[in-house]
Every structure is written in structure tokens, then in C-alpha cells.
Amino acid sequence: MRASDDLRLGTTSTAPQEPLPPPPEEQTAVRAGSPGEWLRVNLFPTPVNGLLSVVMGSVLAYVVYRFVRYVFVTGRWEIVRVNLRVFLLGRFPPDELARVWGAIFIAALVAGMVAGVSSHRRGGGDLRASVRRAAPLLLVLVVLLTFSRTWLPALLTVASFGVAGIGHLLGKVAPPKLSRRLPLLALAGVLGAYVVLTAFGGVGWALWGGLLLTLFLALGGIVISFPFGVLLALGRRSSFPAIRVVCVAYIELIRGVPLITLIFMAFLMVGFFLPPRFPTPDLTTRVLIALILFTAAYVAEVVRGGLQSVPRGQIEAAQAIGLSPLKQTYKIVLPQALRNVIPALVGQFISLFKDTSLVAFVGALDLLNVAQVVTSQGAFLAQGLAAETLSFVSLIYWACCYSMSRASQRLEKRLGVGER
Amino acid sequence: MTDSTDLTGGAGVNADATVAKGGREMILCEHVDKTFSEFLALRDINLRVSEKEVVVVIGPSGSGKSTLIRCINRLEKHDRGRIVVDGVEMSDDVRNIQEIRKETGMVFQSFNLFPHLTVRENITLGPRQVRRWNKKRADDLAMELLTRVKIPEQADKYPSQLSGGQQQRTAIARALAMQPKVMLFDEPTSALDPEMIKEVLDTIEELAESGMTMICVTHEMSFARAVADRVVFMAQGEIVEVGPPEHFFTAPREERTKLFLSQIL
Numbered sequence: 001m002r003a004s005d006d007l008r009l010g011t012t013s014t015a016p017q018e019p020l021p022p023p024p025e026e027q028t029a030v031r032a033g034s035p036g037e038w039l040r041v042n043l044f045p046t047p048v049n050g051l052l053s054v055v056m057g058s059v060l061a062y063v064v065y066r067f068v069r070y071v072f073v074t075g076r077w078e079i080v081r082v083n084l085r086v087f088l089l090g091r092f093p094p095d096e097l098a099r100v101w102g103a104i105f106i107a108a109l110v111a112g113m114v115a116g117v118s119s120h121r122r123g124g125g126d127l128r129a130s131v132r133r134a135a136p137l138l139l140v141l142v143v144l145l146t147f148s149r150t151w152l153p154a155l156l157t158v159a160s161f162g163v164a165g166i167g168h169l170l171g172k173v174a175p176p177k178l179s180r181r182l183p184l185l186a187l188a189g190v191l192g193a194y195v196v197l198t199a200f201g202g203v204g205w206a207l208w209g210g211l212l213l214t215l216f217l218a219l220g221g222i223v224i225s226f227p228f229g230v231l232l233a234l235g236r237r238s239s240f241p242a243i244r245v246v247c248v249a250y251i252e253l254i255r256g257v258p259l260i261t262l263i264f265m266a267f268l269m270v271g272f273f274l275p276p277r278f279p280t281p282d283l284t285t286r287v288l289i290a291l292i293l294f295t296a297a298y299v300a301e302v303v304r305g306g307l308q309s310v311p312r313g314q315i316e317a318a319q320a321i322g323l324s325p326l327k328q329t330y331k332i333v334l335p336q337a338l339r340n341v342i343p344a345l346v347g348q349f350i351s352l353f354k355d356t357s358l359v360a361f362v363g364a365l366d367l368l369n370v371a372q373v374v375t376s377q378g379a380f381l382a383q384g385l386a387a388e389t390l391s392f393v394s395l396i397y398w399a400c401c402y403s404m405s406r407a408s409q410r411l412e413k414r415l416g417v418g419e420r
Numbered sequence: 421m422t423d424s425t426d427l428t429g430g431a432g433v434n435a436d437a438t439v440a441k442g443g444r445e446m447i448l449c450e451h452v453d454k455t456f457s458e459f460l461a462l463r464d465i466n467l468r469v470s471e472k473e474v475v476v477v478i479g480p481s482g483s484g485k486s487t488l489i490r491c492i493n494r495l496e497k498h499d500r501g502r503i504v505v506d507g508v509e510m511s512d513d514v515r516n517i518q519e520i521r522k523e524t525g526m527v528f529q530s531f532n533l534f535p536h537l538t539v540r541e542n543i544t545l546g547p548r549q550v551r552r553w554n555k556k557r558a559d560d561l562a563m564e565l566l567t568r569v570k571i572p573e574q575a576d577k578y579p580s581q582l583s584g585g586q587q588q589r590t591a592i593a594r595a596l597a598m599q600p601k602v603m604l605f606d607e608p609t610s611a612l613d614p615e616m617i618k619e620v621l622d623t624i625e626e627l628a629e630s631g632m633t634m635i636c637v638t639h640e641m642s643f644a645r646a647v648a649d650r651v652v653f654m655a656q657g658e659i660v661e662v663g664p665p666e667h668f669f670t671a672p673r674e675e676r677t678k679l680f681l682s683q684i685l
Contacts, residue, residue: 321546321598
């Protein structure tokens with residue numbers, strides 16, 4: 001009796017259904033009849049717990065009050081409202097905004113198709129569940145639209161939802177074979193958006209900034225570093241000593257250096273390694289290369305773990321039916337290895353997404369750097385507005401990372417079908 | 421050690437020279453040695469298997485039974501001696517090894533089905549990737565084989581959704597899909613629940629009756645007695661005794677064989 005009281009002490013007020021003391025407690029917590037009953041069971045089971053509930057409850061209420069007041073009353077959000085386009089696009093020329101919307105439409109179409117294809121695989125999607133899943137991103141959308149000064153973005157946003165809906169329908173009627181090609185479909189969407197932004201006299205990535213630059217660095221880093229990392233992981237297990245040594249040396253070298261150092265090196269030293277009169281690439285390209293080199297080494301280690309998790313018998317069975325070593329790897333070993341490391345890989349990509357903020361240190365105008373730069377504009381100088389801009393970009397970072405992590409959980413579940 | 425005499429009648433079989441049924445020579449092992457760091461796993465193995473012959477290998481654990489059949493398709497590399505499968509001599513040449521693996525099907529104790537592929541895909545993988553068949557042809561063969569092992573309705577399931585016996589029958593179908601000339605079974609029923617052993621043994625028995633050349637490592641003595649043309653008894657890396665099952669089980673000649681049989685029967 002005493003032991004269970006002690007266990008509940010710390011958790012009562014904030015997390016009544018703490019999993020530690022298993023079934024009996026959980027049942028009482030969930031299955032209490034009236035609200036009064038619920039209060040008694042969960043918040044005031046003993047005098048000590050009751051006191052604790054009151055104390056913690058007041059602290060919580062105060063924090064929530066200050067937060068709400070900050071968001072709706074004291075926060076001076078004018079700086080975000082005025083600079084919204086800089087936050088999202090940096091120095092992207094305003095005349096070319098139509099391209100951005102084009103890219104958003106393509107992204108919406110592909111996202112809708114991906115959702116459609118995977119829903120008809122599961123047999124019917126649940127609208128409420130998908131809204132709940134997209135809640136963080138929807139929240140950001142609402143915030144952005146609140147800040148926008150015209151109705152056009154709102155209309156276009158609604159239109160992009162329409163496009164996503166069309167994509168969903170297309171995905172549903174698409175041949176089921178497509179469900180195995182989802183990564184390729186997503187990749188095609190990313191490339192399509194990229195082409196719309198840059199092709200036919202578009203805007204090169206040197207001029208991208210804000211959220212667009214952050215997304216570009218993260219997506220570019222993910223898409224390019226992934227195959228590179230897989231090759232490194234395979235190379236590390238190669239039977240050719242030369243390949244193995246090169247891969248191990250690369251991986252260990254990169255993993256021994258902080259990312260910020262690599263970014264500074266990309267900023268300062270790339271010129272030394274290029275042949276004379278070869279034009280030095282622009283800043284964005286250089287930091288992208290640094291991010292790719294860095295992430296590839298970590299992806300390689302994650303994938304190596306996955307390769308080691310595939311039982312020896314799988315390779316033997318592949319050998320026994322006469323598959324060549326190359327086919328043993330990409331038909332049998334890699335699919336299982338990658339599936340086993342999805343959580344770790346997504347974790348790696350989430351850190352990459354956040355790590356892109358380090359490029360602010362060499363002057364690239366990414367989301368974080370915008371938050372700094374706008375506070376030194378004439379109108380907002382020396383007013384201590386960094387708190388507002390930083391909370392705004394944190395919300396965007398959080399929404400993106402949290403969505404990625406949720407998406408990975410779903411992916412794990414979906415791929416769990418053929419699990420051993 | 422001359423092993424050319426064709427002992428059709430089965431009378432007076434000697435321990436190392438060993439052909440029972442007539443017919444073309446399918447597998448030949450001559451003076452095969454295999455060492456796992458210090459431990460001698462196979463010692464001077466001599467064995468001939470003719471076409472359509474069913475050879476059952478029995479013996480205590482650690483006697484080298486599995487190692488022997490794993491050497492025949494190069495899942496293990498033998499150290500000395502010759503192994504010839506259907507006229508192709510095993511060498512270090514990759515193409516040679518691939519050639520032999522194409523002609524030998526292998527069934528493992530732990531099934532080793534590919535968990536990320538459906539039953540049908542498990543079976544069609546070899547024909548499509550190695551023999552370069554088109555999808556239609558490979559799928560037709562898969563259904564034919566699944567019907568033969570009596571689980572055509574499981575074609576679109578994943579291995580984890582099947583019972584152990586069904587998984588092992590899928591593995592047999594997968595091996596047969598390469599249309600091998602020889603089948604190797606490595607304790608195919610050891611990982612199965614008792615009630616599933618029979619369905620797998622029945623499948624293997626039907627295969628034996630259809631004229632497939634096979635070597636089967638097993639602990640199922642009644643099965644050995646029923647299907648074997650010859651029984652090979654191994655102990656401590658050596659072939660101790662070879663003979664037709666009726667002689668082997670009723671009148672073993674070697675002391676070690678008698679001891680082993682007395683322990684298990």
C-alpha cells in the first residue's frame with residue numbers, strides 16, 4: 001500500500017495515467033464515473049496527493065496564463081507580420097512569387113497522391129485521424145495566414161488544399177503497384193517543385209532564404225546524403241580492403257569533426273581545392289555540400305547497424321537460389337536492413353533539419369538567421385524583439401520535426417506487415 | 421578407395437565406395453576435408469550420389485552432416501578434396517559456384533524465407549533474377565509449385581503469417597522453382613512443432629517419389645527408412661557406415677552405428 005502511494009506522489013497532478021503501476025491503477029483512472037469521482041480518484045486520492053495537485057495545478061495554470069498572455073497580449077508580433085515574406089523566402093524576388101505557389105501546388109498534389117495511395121492500401125482513410133496527424137502543420141498554416149496582410153494567400157492555400165484533394169483521388173485510383181514506388185513519387189514531387197522554382201529564367205538557389213532555404217538544405221541534404229551513406233555502409237563491409245579502408249577513413253574522419261567546423265571549412269576552404277579559375281560555388285552550394293558530407297557519414301553508421309541486423313541465413317538462402325552478390329545485397333539484405341533502421345534514419349534526418357540552422361554562422365540567410373537579421377532593421381532596432389522572432393521560427397522548426405517523427409511512426413507500422 | 425564399382429544389389433556395401441542405384445553420377449565427393457579453426461568438421465569424405473537417388477544422412481549432432489551438404493553448394497568452402505556436381509567441379513571461380521548453385525536447391529532448418537517478400541515473390545525471385553524469366557512465366561510456375569506443396573491459397577501472404585509447416589513447404593517450393601537437379605535438405609523438420617512435421621515430410625516424400633535426386637539430413641528415422649535408397653551414418657566428421665536402410669537399421673556393422681541406433685530407437 002505504502003509503496004504504491006509513493007509511486008503516485010510525483011505524477012498525480014500532471015500525468016494521472018503514468019504507465020508505471022500497471023493495470024489496476026490505469027483502470028480506475030480511466031473508468032471513473034462522474035467528473036467529481038474522476039477528480040477524487042485522480043487528483044485527491046490522499047491528503048498529500050491533494051496538496052501536490054493543488055500546488056502543481058497552480059504552477060501549471062500560471063505558466064499557461066503567462067504563455068497565453070505572451071501570445072495574444074504582450075507579444076509584439078508586428079516584426080513577424082511585416083517580414084513574413086523574408087521569414088519564408090529570404091531575398092527571393094517578389095516578382096517570381098508565382099513560382100513559389102506553383103511549387104506549393106506540386107508539393108500538395110504529390111502529398112495528396114501519397115496519402116491516397118497509402119490509404120487505399122490500408123483500406124479507407126480516417127479523416128479525423130489524418131487531421132490530428134497534420135495538426136502541427138495546420139497550426140503553422142493558421143499562424144502564417146493570420147500574419148498575412150492580404151486575402152490572396154488564404155485563397156491560394158485553400159486552392160492548394162483542393163489540389164491535394166485531387167491528388168488524393170488520383171492516388172486512390174492509381175494502380176496498387178504504385179504503393180511500392182512511394183519514395184520515388186515523393187522524390188519526383190521534390191524535383192518538380194525544384195524545377196518550377198528554377199527553370200526557364202527562375203530563381204537560382206543562391207537567392208533562396210528563410211524557410212525555403214531551410215527546407216532546401218534539409219531536403220537536398222536528405223535526398224543526396226542517403227544513397228551516399230548507403231554506399232559508404234556497404235563499402236565498409238566490402239571484401240575489398242581498399243574500399244573498406246577508404247570508407248572507414250571517411251566515416252571516422254567526418255564523425256570526428258563538429259558540423260560547425262565543416263560548415264566553416266566549406267565557407268572558407270572550398271576555393272583552395274578547386275582548380276584555378278574555376279568559379280567558386282555560391283554560399284548555399286558550399287554549405288549544402290558540407291551538410292551532405294556530414295550526414296552521409298552518420299547515415300552510413302545507421303545503415304551499417306541495419307545491415308548487421310539481417311540474419312546470416314537470409315544471405316545463405318539468397319546464395320542458395322543462385323543470386324549474384326549484387327542482387328543478394330539489393331534484393332534481400334538492403335530492404336530488410338533499411339526497414340530495421342527507419343526510426344534511426346528519421347531521427348538522423350530530423351537532426352539534419354535542425355542542424356541546417358548552423359549555416360546561419362557563415363551568413364546564409366536561413367530561417368534562424370532571418371530571425372536574427374530582422375531585429376536589426378531600422379524600425380525594430382534595439383527593442384528586444386528577438387524573443388518574438390525566435391518563438392516564431394521555433395514553432396516552424398517544431399512543427400516540421402514533429403510531423404517527420406509522426407510520419408516515421410506510421411511508416412514503421414505500415415511496413416510492419418511483412419515483419420518476421 | 422576405389423569407388424567405381426556399381427553395387428546395384430546393395431549386398432556388401434563398403435563404407436566409402438558407394439553407388440547404389442544405377443544411373444548418371446550427380447554428386448561426387450572425393451577426400452573432402454573441412455576445418456573450422458582447429459576443429460576438424462569433415463575428414464576424408466567420399467560419397468557418390470547417382471541421378472534419382474535419395475540419400476539420407478544421419479548421425480549425432482556435431483558430426484558434420486550439415487557441413488557436408490553445405491559444402492556441396494558452397495555455403496561452406498571445403499579445404500581439400502574434390503566436389504563435383506552434375507559434371508561441374510567446384511572451384512573458387514565465382515561463375516562455377518553460381519553454376520552449381522543454380523542446379524542445387526537447398527532447404528534450411530530455419531526456413532530462411534525472405535520476410536519482406538510475399539510467398540509468391542519468395543518463389544519467383546530466383547527464376548526472375550537468376551534465370552531471367554518474365555513475370556507471367558515465373559508466377560505460373562510459382563502457382564504450380566504451391567499447388568504441389570498444397571498451399572496455393574497462401575500465395576499473397578507474407579511468411580510471418582504462415583505456420584511453420586507452411587513456411588517450410590514454401591521454402592521447398594522456392595528451392596524447386598530454380599528447377600534444380602539436386603535438392604539438399606538440412607534438417608528440414610527440426611525447427612517445426614510436432615504436428616507440422618508430417619506435412620513437410622509428406623511433401624519431401626512425394627518429391628523423392630517423383631525421381632528427384634536428394635540428400636537429406638534428418639533425425640526422423642522412420643522417414644529415413646521410408647524414403648532412403650541409402651543411409652549414410654556420420655560421426656566425428658567421418659562417414660562411418662553407408663547402406664540401404666533395411667540393412668542399416670536391422671544389421672549395422674560398425675560399433676558406433678550400433679551405439680547411435682541403440683540411443684535413438
